[in-house]
Amino acid sequence: MGNQKLYKGSLQTIILKLLEENDKMYGYEITQRVKQLTKGELNITEGALYPALHKLEADGLLDVEVAKVDNRLRKYYKLTENGTKETVSRLAEMEEFLKTMQTIVNPKFV
Amino acid sequence: MGNQKLYKGSLQTIILKLLEENDKMYGYEITQRVKQLTKGELNITEGALYPALHKLEADGLLDVEVAKVDNRLRKYYKLTENGTKETVSRLAEMEEFLKTMQTIVNPKFV
DNA sequence: ATATATACATAATTTCCTTATGTATAAAAC
């Protein structure tokens, strides 16, 4: 790592994308999935994750459902109808952003 | 636009990259070059640009040289030796970041 | 004469993240 600050602003999109693929996930599971997906390159901290989940819920993009597994608390999040729509548009913005950044940092290959 | 917040954290790298290509540039020129390069997708605001340039200078990555052109002030920035080294590493981090984000948002194509 | 473009700057505020800390249970290691 060392480039963690480049991820600033993309956490919500990452969460939405994972929930689009997985129907429902809980917080800790999200951090582990991201770590695995990125081969350890991106580690979402709890101080970033939980406020982000609460924000997405407050904005009506996620629904939450509490469960008790192995005597431990889990909060399962899933996309609302609105969240599903918003995910599509956030992903389009992300693709646009990635393309644009490629154009800037590597103009020869784009 | 609407995805401007995704650019959060990448402004310094963008500036360094442009200066790697252009030897010396002044602030306003950087905003115009970026607007043109990105077809209007990214508009660097002055409130972001000037503090960023001052920070890079304070960190010893840029040298500044004041010039008067058409009776107007211009501050030309160029990479220091250290800035050139740092640019290489920042660009490597950016490429890594872009690759990782592609893996997350578009796993099928990477 | 007025609006737009060029060219710098900074202050107040907001956003998003890091770092630190806290609670609690389960499993693994020593």
Add this chain to the structure above:
DNA sequence: GTTTTATACATAAGGAAATTATGTATATAT
């Protein structure tokens, strides 16, 4: 059997980097 690590949530203090608003000044276009 006790301590460490993993699982699972949460929030508060602080910092970095942006947005928004405002300011100065000259040149060009309408």
